[in-house]
Amino acid sequence: MPTTVRLVQPDDLEAVADLTARVYRDEGFSSPDYEPHLRDVASRAQTATVLVAEVDGALAGAVTVATRGGEWAEQSAPGEAVLRMLVVDPAVRGAGTGEALVRSCLEAARTDGCSLLRLSSQEGMASAHRLYERLGFVRTPAFDWSPEPGLQLRTYALPLVPWCGQCGEELTAEGHASCRRAAELDPPRFCASCRRRMVVQVTPTGWTARCVEHGLKSG
Ligand SMILES: [Zn+2]
Ligand SMILES: [Zn+2]
Structure with a gap:
């Protein structure tokens, strides 16, 4: 099942919002406050780059990479890119879809002249952490932060x-x-x-x- 990655199109916005909200909710990483942000693909596509993955022509995953600052690029300095909201449909887990999406984010960040790609991730997202570490990301404890009481985020970065x-x-x-x-x-x-x-x-x-x-x- 080869994965193809492409830029989001206007016709995809609803499906990407549904997939992102569903994956976060099913894995226990969503909250009533966070769900509207997860669903706001249109805003992410305006100020950042939203990529979608397809397996056999069907939507299988999505990710946002912010390469030019802005509201989706939390904790970034000028010239740094930020990866946000990586999701893979559980039905295609193990097919390399997550890796294809992260590699495409690295490519987009390099193309836009960024020096480094950062990300924040919830503590329980173990399979994503293994993927990031396999691709060369390292933990950046000085950047770990808490967006709301009781929610602790761990951070990673990869210099480009x-x-x-x-x-x-x-x-x-x-x-x-x-x-x-x-x-x-x-x-x-x-x-x-x-x-x-x-x-x-x-x-x-x-x-x-x-x-x-x-x-x-x-x-
Ligand atoms: Zn030079
Ligand atoms: Zn320096």
Whole structure:
């Protein structure tokens, strides 16, 4: 059963909302407050990227990846992507659908020039945690948080580039706290791919930073 992954289309919104709400509810990870957010696929598709997986032409899973900040990119610094609301229909578990969706998120984050992909996950989501760890994500305890009393989230991240653009040192999954703050204001000084010094120009709307080998970034 090969899985194909594609961008969500307007015709899919209702089915993706139903699948997402159903999987979270059946596994005990939903709540009356959270369900409207799970169902709000239209909003996620506007400000982030919603991907759907199909097995034999039928909807089998979905995920959101926020690569440009915004309301779905919780806990991200500029240039970081956030994976949200990964669901796989229990009927196709074991077919590699979850892995195909996460790999597509990594690809989308790289395409949008992100340095790192983060995610938060409920403690009981054991099969998802095994998948993340198998794909190279590492735990980031300093980012673990609680959105509401009694709900504790664990976090993971996977660097997509070798170097920190702010300080030029090796990029870690947690990132350098002071560099993440600096990135809110300052352009990168180093190319995250090759560690060369960037040629930085401040523009009327922000900045551009150019690596002679890897091209232009802007912010
Ligand atoms: Zn740094
Ligand atoms: Zn470079």
